[in-house]
Each structure stands twice: as C-alpha cells, then as structure tokens.
Amino acid sequence: MKFRTRAIHVGNDRDEQTGAVVPPIHVATTYVQHHAGEWREFDYARSGNPTRKNLEQTLASLESGTAALAFSSGMAATHCVTMLLESGEHIVAGSDIYGGTYRLLHKILNRSGVSVSLTSTVDLDAFERAITPQTKLLWLESPGNPLMSITDLKACVAIAKRHGVLTAVDNTFATPVLTRPLELGIDIVMHSATKYLGGHSDTLGGAIVVADKDLYERLYFIQNATGAVLSPFDSFLMSRGLKTLELRVREQCRTAQRLAEFLDSDSRIQRVLYPGLSNHPGHAIAAQQMDGGFGAMLSFEVAGGFEKTKRVVESTKLFQLAVSLGAVESLIEQPAAMSHASYDAADRLSHGIRDELIRISVGLEDFDDLRADLDQALNA
Amino acid sequence: MQTRLSSDPHEKSPLQKRRGESTLAVHAGEAHQKVADSITDPIICASTYTFANTQAIIDFIEEKQPREEYGRYGNPGEKVVERKLAELEGGEEALLFSSGMAAIVGLLMTKLNAGDEVVFFDECYHRSREFCSKHLSRYGVVTRQVKACDYDAMEAVINDRTKLLVSESPTNPHLSIVDLERFAAIGKRKGVETLIDATLATPFNVRPLEYGVDYVLHSATKYLAGHNDLLAGVVIGSKEQMEPVRNLRGIMGAINSAHNIYLLERGIKTFGLRMQQQNATGQAVAEFLANHPRIERVYYPGLESHPYHEVARRTMRGYGGLITFLVKDADWRATANIVDATTIPRIAPSLGGVESLIEQPLVMSYYECTPEDRRRFGIPDNMIRYSCGIENAEDLIADLEQALRA
Numbered sequence: 001m002k003f004r005t006r007a008i009h010v011g012n013d014r015d016e017q018t019g020a021v022v023p024p025i026h027v028a029t030t031y032v033q034h035h036a037g038e039w040r041e042f043d044y045a046r047s048g049n050p051t052r053k054n055l056e057q058t059l060a061s062l063e064s065g066t067a068a069l070a071f072s073s074g075m076a077a078t079h080c081v082t083m084l085l086e087s088g089e090h091i092v093a094g095s096d097i098y099g100g101t102y103r104l105l106h107k108i109l110n111r112s113g114v115s116v117s118l119t120s121t122v123d124l125d126a127f128e129r130a131i132t133p134q135t136k137l138l139w140l141e142s143p144g145n146p147l148m149s150i151t152d153l154k155a156c157v158a159i160a161k162r163h164g165v166l167t168a169v170d171n172t173f174a175t176p177v178l179t180r181p182l183e184l185g186i187d188i189v190m191h192s193a194t195k196y197l198g199g200h201s202d203t204l205g206g207a208i209v210v211a212d213k214d215l216y217e218r219l220y221f222i223q224n225a226t227g228a229v230l231s232p233f234d235s236f237l238m239s240r241g242l243k244t245l246e247l248r249v250r251e252q253c254r255t256a257q258r259l260a261e262f263l264d265s266d267s268r269i270q271r272v273l274y275p276g277l278s279n280h281p282g283h284a285i286a287a288q289q290m291d292g293g294f295g296a297m298l299s300f301e302v303a304g305g306f307e308k309t310k311r312v313v314e315s316t317k318l319f320q321l322a323v324s325l326g327a328v329e330s331l332i333e334q335p336a337a338m339s340h341a342s343y344d345a346a347d348r349l350s351h352g353i354r355d356e357l358i359r360i361s362v363g364l365e366d367f368d369d370l371r372a373d374l375d376q377a378l379n380a
Numbered sequence: 381m382q383t384r385l386s387s388d389p390h391e392k393s394p395l396q397k398r399r400g401e402s403t404l405a406v407h408a409g410e411a412h413q414k415v416a417d418s419i420t421d422p423i424i425c426a427s428t429y430t431f432a433n434t435q436a437i438i439d440f441i442e443e444k445q446p447r448e449e450y451g452r453y454g455n456p457g458e459k460v461v462e463r464k465l466a467e468l469e470g471g472e473e474a475l476l477f478s479s480g481m482a483a484i485v486g487l488l489m490t491k492l493n494a495g496d497e498v499v500f501f502d503e504c505y506h507r508s509r510e511f512c513s514k515h516l517s518r519y520g521v522v523t524r525q526v527k528a529c530d531y532d533a534m535e536a537v538i539n540d541r542t543k544l545l546v547s548e549s550p551t552n553p554h555l556s557i558v559d560l561e562r563f564a565a566i567g568k569r570k571g572v573e574t575l576i577d578a579t580l581a582t583p584f585n586v587r588p589l590e591y592g593v594d595y596v597l598h599s600a601t602k603y604l605a606g607h608n609d610l611l612a613g614v615v616i617g618s619k620e621q622m623e624p625v626r627n628l629r630g631i632m633g634a635i636n637s638a639h640n641i642y643l644l645e646r647g648i649k650t651f652g653l654r655m656q657q658q659n660a661t662g663q664a665v666a667e668f669l670a671n672h673p674r675i676e677r678v679y680y681p682g683l684e685s686h687p688y689h690e691v692a693r694r695t696m697r698g699y700g701g702l703i704t705f706l707v708k709d710a711d712w713r714a715t716a717n718i719v720d721a722t723t724i725p726r727i728a729p730s731l732g733g734v735e736s737l738i739e740q741p742l743v744m745s746y747y748e749c750t751p752e753d754r755r756r757f758g759i760p761d762n763m764i765r766y767s768c769g770i771e772n773a774e775d776l777i778a779d780l781e782q783a784l785r786a
Contacts, residue, residue, distance in 0.1 A: 004770065324419075
C-alpha cells in the first residue's frame, strides 16, 4: 500500500467489538489481569495503551521502521534518545539544530557527565574529525533549524559505520512524506510530532522510530522507566492528524516553493534560505534526499536591519507571530528573539543566526493570500 | 467577525472576491487573537454561563450585550464554526445541529405548520423521506414528491399552501444534479422558499445560495468533518430567515457538545485539501469502473455518460468522492460478494470521510423495503455505493480490480 493509504489504515483496524470505523479512545490507567503475575498485553497505561499503540504502529509504518514510541513532547523523545548515553560519553551534533535541543545537550546532559560538540554538517570532514573515542551518538537535523541547511544523511551513516556510533535524525522538518532516514541506514528517527505529524497546532507530542528491535527494547525500557508518554486523547488527535499528513505536507511544500521564489526575486530581501532554490548550497543533496518537495519551512533576511525585521514580523495578518511550526496555520517568527533564544548569544551568531533572520512556517492557506500578506508586511 | 483576516462577514456581499477555500477553511470565523493568546480555539465545556451581577442579566435580556447564557442556546466554540461554515458557503448565518437529520428536522419544523405543504424531489435520503411521511404527516403537514429534476412537475404541484421546495444535489445514491438556477427561480416565482441538501457537493464544489436558493443544508458528519469520527448537521441561510430556526433549536435542544464542535472545527481545517483529493480520486475510480467489463452502469456526474453531466459541468467545480454503480448480470448475492471481496474500503453506511466506505444500498438501507418500493426508489439488487476517501487512487483501483475478479 502507498504511503497515504497506510497513514489512514495501518494501526487503525476496525474495532472488533463494535465495528467502529475509528478505533476507540482507551482512557483506562490500568488493565485488569486474569492471573497474578501473568501479564496480558496491557497492564498499566505508562507501559502501554491501545490508543497509543495504534499511533505507534502507524508511525512505524510511515517511517519504514519496525517499532515506534510516542512521547508527551518532542523534547521528551529527544531526551529519551540521549539517555542511551552514560557518563563520560560524547555526542556530536549538527550546529543548525532546534534551540531546545541545544539547551538539553548543553545545560542538562552536562550534569550527567555527557559532553557535546556542535559541528556544522555542511563540511562532513570537519564533522567526522569531531568524533572522539567517547562519541556514541551523532545527532542530525535536515533541513536544519533555522538555517535550512541540508545534511547528507547517507554520508553521515557511512561516517557512523566507520566509528561504530549510533545515528539519530530529528526528521521534524522533512517528515516521512519527504525523507525516511531509516531507509538510508539511520538508526533512530525522532519527531516533534507537535508539528507536521499532528499538524493542527493542538497537540504536543514526540516520536521515536527505529528499525532495530534491540534498540527499540532499550528505548522502550527508558520510556517506561521515565514515563513521558503521550496521553490517549492526544494519541487519538495525532492519529487523526496523520491521516491528512501527506496531503498537508505536499500542499505546504508547493506553496513554500512558490513563496521562496517570490521572496528570492524581491529587492526588499537580502537572502532566502530554502533548499528548493537552486542557489541553496544543499539543493543537490536535498533533491535526492527529499521526495518530491523541499519542506514548508523557509528563512530569509530582510534588508534594513533589526528594526525593519521586527516591523515585518509584527505586520503580517495571515502569518501569525508565534513559535512552533508545521500546522495548518502559517506562522512567522524571529529566531534570535524566539525559537533560538535559548542559544547563548555568541553561539547563535557564530552559527549564523542573525537578528535579521525571519523564519516562516507555511500553512495550508492559498498561495495568493500568503504572498499578498508577505508583500504588504515587507512594506511596513 | 473580529479577525484581522476580514471584517464583519455581513458587511459585504458573499459574491465579492472571496479568499481561497483553504484560507477560509483554516481561518474564517476565528478571532485572530484568541483567549490566552492560544492559536487554536479553546474547548469551552460549560453548561451555563455566569453573570457578574444583576445588571449584566438585564443588559443581556435587553440585548445590549450579546453573550452566552445556557449551553443549549449555544457555545462560543460553536459560533466560531458557524461563522466558518457561513463564510465557506457564502451565506449570512449558519446553525449547527447534533446531526444532519436534526438539522433538516429543525428547519422543517420551524417552517411548516399544520395544513402546509412541502415538495420534495423524490431521490433523497430515505430517512428524510421517512420523517416527512411518518412524522410531519402526524402534524397535518402534507408532503408531495415529484420525480427528481422534473421542474415542470414540481411547479405543477405548488399551491397556496406550499411553503418549501426541497432537494438534494447531487442526490443520493443516484447523483442526479439539480439545475439550481431553475430550482431557485421556481421558488422565487411562486413565493416559496427553497432548500438544497448539498452534503454530497460541499461548498468546495457548489454554493447553492449563490444561485438564489434560500437554505443550504449539510450532514456535516460527511465531508465537512471528514474523519468519520463525529456527527453534526448545519443549515445556512440569511440572518432573518435563520433566526426562528435558531430559536426552535434552543427549545428542541439538538445541539453539539463542546468536544464535538472542536473536532469539527479541526476537521474543517483540511476541508479544501480533502475535497480536492476526493474529487480527483472520485473521478479516477469512476473512470476505471466505467471502463470495466463487469460494470453495467456508473452514476458519477463527472462522466460524460451521466445524464446530468452538462448541468454538473456548468455549476460544479468537482464531483466529489461518491460513486454508485451497477454490476453486470449480477444478483444481490454476486453483488454482495464483490463488496465483501474489497479490502481497503470498510463496509459501512455514511460517506465523505478520509477512509473509503462501501455498501450495497439494497442491504444497507433498503433491506426491509418491498421489491416494488425498491424499484420505485431506483435501488436495484446489483447496485453498489462507494465513498472514496483520501487514500491513493491507485490503491483503491487495484483493490476494486481484484474484488471484481473474485
């Protein structure tokens, strides 16, 4: 079955008991056992819940994995992956990553004696040189946030194999519609499911998908022990969102591509960062790694400095000023002040996140409406 | 409407330049800046709404202060969805009900008094017909049925007691298409109000109010909600004409729960995308069936062979996801075998959701009718109704192909 058909049907079997076409929302916290010490499939909701399990089956199928875990937020999912590491071990992460991941890696993991090197993945030789004998995990994001840098995932897998380290990809921006990292040999796919997977700005969630059963067991052990699971209601809303995932993402990509082209040819804009533009340094890799679209996130720098940037983000009417991304509503933000404010200021600049940078998340609105909105805001 | 997106929808004619369907589906009816600055509307579960003091009650009664009062009269979330649907439909006022049937019952009971008459085109949802023949009749309302799309026959039965002309378009399950201009003109000429149940068309494909029809009705359970996980109905019309309907709903109480309303609002966000896909998939599956040697006939307005293709082409942007077809030389059992052999669509009543559904009208809806009645309603034993979801058309076609080989 094709991707979209699986998004609708895998994990959503008809309810045997009632015939319901949509599986019921199981809210029970505990499950009655038949015999003491003989556990049935479900025992306590933290360990497993039928509604969450359905969602996990769908996610595993869409990411071409064998098993998935649903978490209460994307950060909970990322944290779970990092808990595979022990004191004294080391992570090499790309430098174009979500501010919250940066904060977790630098300000929480250090307390457990896990160290981190942030290195650009544009120069993979330099990236490989950052690997030490203590390195256990490569953390990648493609497209990166907020600069839309493209990481060659296949090349990273080859590096990881040479050094015997695990690879994890935050696939939030690309979504499994466009990129399925497990098919490229990546070990762990992580999502802030809050974004495109849920897609309606109304559910926080995270996901991990893997192909390897043993790795799944290790991650499941951590999730069950630490407890950041997704609630039944949110699991239901997430499953519901997945049914329109492909339609949404493909439409959002088409609109983003046209907006990027509009901005790229506009004299009020200094530069546009979008992998779908042929002038983007990662365009060639993205064209291979992303299936039929380049994502619906794009960043650009406005001519006229910080004050002008602030006026632009405050003047849009359809694009709403808010962090987060990936939903039906278009959003606009200034990374230096918002999504990436948790970076240290010096680090932010050294990684290329300037005050003039604007990031937009393209929603489902019609292209003409969105273009007109950006056009008027750029005159502000 | 208090959004930055557009000013009060009642200020401008719905025929003025509209925003795109998808933009409306996502934003229309919603405040740009919401409570607690949240990007989505809250689910307000309150059964009742408090007044700060006695003067606030008096202000409310004297209509100085529009606000909520008691849950049965409305809910803030419901008003958002009502504004969204009114804008999508290009109408002034929408009113939500707990199901499509509650919506039509609410409208009929508002508009018809003892001694009044209502005229139906005869291809219609069997429960609408049943409500008129078995229940409205008890209150002395006379229902007249004329052959679908026979405008002369409809005009001929109108008399001075006639209060409402009703039709579906497309009709269910034959997918006949009403010439809305002609239908509305009869009403205007005779001074009778008109209602179109446009559940199968949706405002994405046709907006009957633009043709002068008075009321448009939807089982919002279907394409509008779109996920096979909630029931709702809606009627849209002018502010003035809808006011008594709203009053009666407040008394009868067929309203939606706050949770249901939220799921509906969320479902509508992808309405434009889903319709685009379902139009495309419907056309592809209909063409596949029309060219299949085991198929006797396909009812789909997007096929040139369809008797109302010309009207459909003139008035509709797409033809939806519902397809009815007849299997060649098949009795009811051979037809049922095909239904049972499909593996992607679920066997179930209803339509319009993301999951494809399949059913044999004879078994699903007309099992207890006499053969003469079924003949009269145009429901042969070898008829199958297929509601395309948003799965890939290739998957649905491959599945139908194997089922037709079975």
